[in-house]
Amino acid sequence: DSGVTQTPKHLITATGQRVTLRCSPRSGDLSVYWYQQSLDQGLQFLIQYYNGEERAKGNILERFSAQQFPDLHSELNLSSLELGDSALYFCASSVGSQGPNQPQHFGDGTRLSIL
Amino acid sequence: AQKITQTQPGMFVQEKEAVTLDCTYDTSDQSYGLFWYKQPSSGEMIFLIYQGSYDEQNATEGRYSLNFQKARKSANLVISASQLGDSAMYFCAMREVLSGAGSYQLTFGKGTKLSVIP
Numbered sequence: 001d002s003g004v005t006q007t008p009k010h011l012i013t014a015t016g017q018r019v020t021l022r023c024s025p026r027s028g029d030l031s032v033y034w035y036q037q038s039l040d041q042g043l044q045f046l047i048q049y050y051n052g053e054e055r056a057k058g059n060i061l062e063r064f065s066a067q068q069f070p071d072l073h074s075e076l077n078l079s080s081l082e083l084g085d086s087a088l089y090f091c092a093s094s095v096g097s098q099g100p101n102q103p104q105h106f107g108d109g110t111r112l113s114i115l
Numbered sequence: 116a117q118k119i120t121q122t123q124p125g126m127f128v129q130e131k132e133a134v135t136l137d138c139t140y141d142t143s144d145q146s147y148g149l150f151w152y153k154q155p156s157s158g159e160m161i162f163l164i165y166q167g168s169y170d171e172q173n174a175t176e177g178r179y180s181l182n183f184q185k186a187r188k189s190a191n192l193v194i195s196a197s198q199l200g201d202s203a204m205y206f207c208a209m210r211e212v213l214s215g216a217g218s219y220q221l222t223f224g225k226g227t228k229l230s231v232i233p
Contacts (some may be wrong), residue, residue: 002159033220043206043223056220090160092220103150104221106160 004025006091006107013084014115018079021110023091025072031055031094032074034066035094038087049074078112118142119224127230128197135182136192136227138207144168148210149190150221151181155203163205166190188216194229202231 003026011019025032036059045058049068060066063081068074077099078085088111092104118141128134140149151163166174166181174181182191194201205228208221 002161031219035221042225043208043221045220045222048220058220088158092160093219103162103165104219105162106152108157108159111158 002105002107004091004093004105004107006084006089006110008110009108010111012113012115013081015081015083017081018077019081019112020084021076021091021112023074023076023093023107025074025091025093026105029093029095029105030072031104032068033094034046034060034074034076035090035092035106036087037090038084043090046076049055057060082112083114084107086112088112119209120196120209121207121224121227123227124225125228125230127232128194129202130199130231130233131196133195134229135137135194136194136198136205136207136229138190138192138224140188140190140207140209140222142188142209144211149181149183150207150208151179151190151192152206152223153201153203154206154226178210197231199233202229204228 003077007022030051034049037043046060047066048056052068063079066076074091088109090109094102094104120139147168148158153161164176165180166183178195180193204226207224212227
């Protein structure tokens with residue numbers, strides 16, 4: 001158990017809809033990262049939050065947004081969903097400011113299926 | 116831009132044997148970190164081992180060791196005494212330092228699927 005909690009584990013929805021994925025980081029971790037894993041693109045970094053502030057952006061679509069709340073949990077919002085958004089979405093956390101040697105610990109992922 | 120290359124899409128190893136999974140990387144940074152993660156068929160990503168670019172000793176964690184050859188820009192994972200439970204996808208990743216303190220994203224390779232044969 002990594003200590004990172006993601007809900008829901010599975011999500012099935014239709015094109016054009018909007019969903020919210022939730023992540024609770026490990027206790028004490030200030031950084032939250034979101035990644036998307038798809039068959040064609042592999043594992044790709046989407047966005048990072050550190051202590052409530054956006055810190056870095058990767059290959060995140062404009063239809064996607066995220067935020068980190070004062071209790072450090074994070075939500076990833078996906079809107080106007082397309083078939084190509086079907087993927088496994090991971091949240092990871094790390095201590096963040098303690099230096100780059102800290103590994104990122106991943107949650108079990110949310111598997112999103114668009115019908 | 117940084118890049119991670121894993122040239123072995125799939126590998127087979129006999130139970131109790133050792134296996135090496137290859138990873139090469141490309142970076143112009145002097146300070147970087149290399150990670151290996153395991154992804155079983157159930158889907159979760161499990162952190163295995165870390166190597167820093169300034170570490171002189173190769174990292175080891177139990178049956179996992181990292182063969183770090185900085186001049187060759189390679190960071191191969193060695194699994195000793197393979198077990199059936201080692202069957203999984205293995206990903207090599209590099210920490211990319213982005214602007215600002217505390218900004219560290221991981222860039223992943225495409226992975227190697229390891230199958231352990233009884």
